[in-house]
Amino acid sequence: MTARLIGMGKIKTYRNQKIRDSARGKECLMKLPGCCGGTESTIWSHYRGEAGGKGMSLKADDLCGAYACxxxxxxxxxxxxxPNGIERVDVWLAWHNAHIQSIVILHADGVLK
Ligand SMILES: [Zn+2]
Known part of the structure; x- marks a missing residue:
């Protein structure tokens, strides 16, 4: 499988089951209004832009994700x-902040070395 990164041509998409599985038991880090809270529904949320290697029917690299309910x-x-009171840019900012926190947690937990 290949990913299309802007200006980088085709490269291999990074997949890591341990990263995806690590979402089990984690809290949502996006915390938008109406957030599920807790850990029950937390998943590894993949980046939705092309810079993360997302293609027509291809999810972004597993490195490009965040813990989100x-x-x-x-x-x-x-x-x-x-939700009322926030805008699209707030949603994207919440995802990106969650992404950075998630990467730090992945390293602290030893999933990323
Ligand atoms: Zn949430």
């Missing part, structure tokens, strides 16, 4: 309406 991920993905 299904509610927050659905808002980020556009499947759910953006």
């Amino acid at each position: 299904t509610h927050c991920d659905a808002i980020y993905d556009g499947q759910k309406m953006i």
Whole structure:
């Protein structure tokens, strides 16, 4: 499988089951209004832009993800309406902050070395 990165041609998409599995038991880090809270529905939310290697029917690299509950991920993905009082840019900022926190946690937990 290949990923299309802007200006970088085709490169191999990075997949790591341990990263995806690490979402089990983690708290959502996006915390948008209406967030599920807790750890029950937390998933590894993949980046939705092309810079993360996302293609027509291809998810972004597993490195390009964040711990998010299904509610927050659905808002980020556009499947759910953006809650009143915030805008699309707030959703993207929340995802990017969650991504940075998630990468730090992955390293601290020894998933990324
Ligand atoms: Zn959430």
